[in-house]
Amino acid sequence: MATLMDWFGWVKSLPEDIRHEALMVLYGLWLNRNQVVWNHTFESPPVILQRSRQHLRKWQAVHALFAATPSPPPRTAWNPPPVGCYKCNVDFFIVAGQHLFGMGMILQDSNGRGMMGQMRTIPGTDDPALGEALTFKEALNWLKRTQARKLW
DSSP, X not given: OOOHHHHHHHHHTSOHXXXXXXXXXXXXXXXXXXXXXXXXXXXXXXXXHHHHHHHHHHHHHHHHHHHHSOOOOOSOOOOOOOTTOBEEEEXXXXXXXXXXXXXXXXXXXXXXXXXXXXXXXEESOOOHHHHHHHHHHHHHHHHHHHTOOSBO
């Protein structure tokens, strides 16, 4: 049985265009799995494939736009927590025009290794301040549910 790291090593060896499509289809399958579990809805494989390819085309268009636009140097660098402690970083984004926002959170050790993480989208707001506040609230609830200790 291959490990997840073996699988990612294999995916990394694919040509870039195939790798991007494979990862986007995997993401589509994961989203469909969540829809089955949480909303009892199921999409057929052709629909999942079509939607995954649409997401990939949108991602490529945005990526091309940002690649052509020079970005300013980063303002801050990630600072690790003390040895034996963990740091939770969070971020959020708005899905324009869909009254939807997404959030991600990751718990990292002092070496920057991800110990666990979570990412999801939630309907309900296009307001950046509210989205950010809800993201922090969800991160605190997530840390409480996982019983994370030694947070910095």
